[in-house]
Every structure is written in structure tokens, then in C-alpha cells.
Amino acid sequence: MKILVCISNVPDTTTKIKFAEGNTSIDTAGIQWVINPWDELSLTRALELKDDVTSGIKSVTVIHVGTAASEPTIRKALAIGADDAIRVNAISSDAWFVAAQIAEVVKKEQFELIMCGIESSDYNGSIVGGMISEFLGIPSVSAVSDIKIENGQPVLIREIDGGKEVVNVPVPFVAIVQKGIAKEPRIAAMRGIMMARSKPVKLIEPVAVDPMTQVVEFEKPAPRAACKFVDADNPAQLLDLLQNEAKVI
């Protein structure tokens, strides 16, 4: 079984976001780029599965749609332990464009398990994984918090309101993974960093697809009013504010 892990290149969460070109784009100057946190956990779980020889996972490939500027993020994924990488050489205009590109690659190369993070921390779309599966006409399971391979068959945990379900689905399929899929992201060891330099990154030119959406303006959230402090010995005052000013209790 071969696993494909989709990774997105996003600004580190602690980066201060600034806008450029009249608030129509994110200012990339000074941004620290990282693997999208959910994709990093997804990659970690894929590698854990491969480490278990009984799982029958042959390889873990990462795929990214982006320009050469994303190379460091791809190398990081390889350093963490992916066997090889595919980069579709294009600006990732929107979810539709990205999903269409990845689906096109999967049509040509066989993968049984395709893993996507449930969301990217930049556009917070939660749509690419589901789109890939529909472009391919294969099943998808969303909100997956665990994947095991038992007797060659994937067994998933799907999070539902107030609980979880054990779900089976035949391969090939797309697993859209969330918190819980791996405990902590795997960190690249020095050996991995050295090896990553010689691992193959296949470059693929995009197919022609028109994006469906476009951000025309960014704005900052409205600033919140300054915090009103209440004396620690007088919590009744806090309740008074919550009852009569905020009217929330």
C-alpha cells in the first residue's frame, strides 16, 4: 500500500500577519513558512504506519502545489521521513485549483491512501481533501482522529458530535485527518536532514484549471475594548457585569 500525504505551506501561527498591495494579499516579507500543522500530524501518522512492518505500507510520498519558494517546506517533510515528494509547479490559487492538480497526479500514479489535514491554518478552508476525493470519484472520511491498518485494511476513528465511530472504507480513499491522528509532530533528526538532500522531488507542471474563488481584500479583526479588571476578592462584581452589561448569564 502506498500513502500520499498532501502538504500545504503556511505562515507560522505566531507570525504577525501583514497585508500588501492595498490589502489584497498577505505580505510575505519576514514570514516564517512551515508545514501546515494538521498536515504535519498527518505525515507523522503516515510514517508511524510505515514503521510498523505488519501494516504493509511500502512508501510515503508527500505532494505539494506551490512554487519553488516552497522547496524548504518540502525538504522538511523529506527530512521528517517521507520517501519522496511531488511538487506541482504552480501558485496555489484556491482550493479548487489545488484539489484538481492533486487529483490529476493521483490519476496517473497509484496511491491507496491519500491523507489531507482537515484545514490549513492560512485560508481555513477545510475543502481540499473532500474535493480531491470527488474529482477522483473515491470515498472520503472526514474528521479522522486515528488510522490503523488491520489485516491490510484501514480502520478509522471518525469524530462525531459527542463521540466517535469506528469506520471501515475500502481503498483507495481520502482520509481527512484532525487532532488526535498523531500525538505530536515528528521532528527531523540530523540524519534525516542529511538524507533529505538526496531524496527525489518530482516536478510536475500544472494542468489548466480556472480557480473558482479569489480573495479581493483582507482585513484585521476589529480591536477589542480594553479589559475591565475586577478585584479578585469581589467576583460578585464580575457577575454583575456579565449579567447587566454583557447580558450573557
Add this chain to the structure above:
Amino acid sequence: MSVLVYTENWDGKFKKLSFELVSYATGIAKMLNTTVTAVSIGRVDEGELSRLGNYGANKIINVNNEQLAVLDSQAYASVISEISGKENASVIVISNNNTGKAIAPRISVRLKAGVGSGVSRLPLNLNPFTVYKRVCSGSAFAHLVIKSDVKILTLAQNSYDLIETPVNATIENLNPVVDGSLLKTVVKNVQKQSGRILLTDADIVVSGGRGMKSPDNWPPLVELATLLGAATACSRPVSDEGWRPHEEHTGQTGKIIAPNLYIAVGISGATQHLAGISSSKYIVAINSDKDAPIFEAAQYGIVGDAMKVLPKLIEAVKEIKK
């Protein structure tokens, strides 16, 4: 033309989320000068279905088909897409919850419809169709233009007020033939906790961080939550340490919530945590460090040790509940 809204049910009942969706769909329908059709999948009785009319659903399509008893995103997407075509929907409204995230992108591909996900306001503009959505995990918002003829919007939970606009809804029963080859998801086992307020549904949330110092210190926090009818939550270090279950983790990679009131106890307010709670209408912070970033996000604050403040706060709540 119409606005289509998918209203999920929970054991045959709708909840606030369902009515928020219909209120939102009705708001868009008014902008477009058209009507609202709601789609319900599963066994929901007529009385419950007609409640959707209170929020403006003109027509309710009731799909009751045993093949759809289990959420299979492929099958659900096919049924909703087909109904959308018949209803000539120009906008489809779905929740941005787990179910919505599973089916909206699949409907998108079927109908070649662009998605605006996690919207929290009515569209800013109809031409070009522009929606307002949260990006960068809450540190920015974007005006997103959707270029396709049909648009799919997923609505962030607790972000749109319920608006009662009663109409006489007609209920149409539909029993579509579901292509068996689309039904691939097999659910082997379900574990569900009942009787607890779901974090994502809660109007009030009481949440604890590392400042709680030990998992043994949680009883007063839980007591406060019970008194307020609140759900309990926690920060990431707390769930990573195993002090609280990971379902309670609220923050960028955990649950994103938007309650009316969020009480953060012993939470410093790292960017990742704020990403999960910044849409709360009011934030109360209780922290021993007066310089903690949580106070920048909070409207009300108490500087003090959680273990000393909580008992006093509990007593004060008991006093007003008398």
C-alpha cells in the same frame, strides 16, 4: 432560482445550529429575492420539520432513506446535489461543522460550485458574489469572491443570530434511489456520551489551562461550569498532558468555538489558543500573571490564583442563582 439549505438532525431533532442555518439562508434569499428550500436527511417527524418554517424555510424536502442512515459523504453529496439541481439552487448553505466539512467540497465538485467556507456574515456583495470569512486562524478576515454560477457557503457555528420569520412551509417527502456503488462507509462501532453539553453547541464555556496546576484541581472548574450550564474546555498543554480528554482541547488545532461567554481559567492566551476562541462574544480571563496575553483578548479580567478565585466565584454564582 432558490437558496438550498442542508439541515442536519441529531436523532431526529434539530438544534440551534439548524435554525441558524435556515435564518442565514433566509437572509440570503431576501437579498436575492427568492425562496428557501431546506433539505433534511433521516427520520425526522413532521412537527419537527415544520419548525424550520419558523425561520423562513418555504419548502422542506424530507429524505428518509435507510441507505443514508450512516453518513457517507459521497452518497450524501450525490443526493443533495441532485436536489439542488431540481430546485435550481443558486446558493447552497451548509454548516461548517464536521458533517458540512465532509459533504460541502464533494457537492462543490459535482456542481462545479465554488465554496466560501466558515462564513459568519451575509454576503458583502452579490455582484461579484463576495463573502466575508475568517482566515489566518482568526488573525484576519477575507473578502472572498466566488466566481461560479452556483455558490456553496458553509456557516460558522454560533456566528449568525436566529431570526424568526414564520412562513407556512410545505413538506415534500422524497425517497431518492441512491447509487449503491457510492455507499462505501461502514460504521462498525459508535461510542457516544450523552447528557453533556457539547463544546461546539455551548453558549457558555469554562476552560482551564496550565495555571490549574494539576488535573486534581479540576472539580471547582467543573462545578462552576455546571452552575452556569456551561461546557468545559481546556488548552492544548492540558490535553497533551492527558489532564483532560483531547475533545476538550480548544485552539487552533483543536476545536474552534464561538460561545457567548468564554471563561479562561489559568490560560495564558498563546496565539494558538486565541485562534480557537477569538470569535467568542465575551471573554473572561482569570490568571495570576497580569501581563498574560489572554487579558488583551478578554473584556473582563481577574488577576489572581485560579484555585483561590474559583471557590469565591462559585459562591457568588450560587448567590445570584438563589
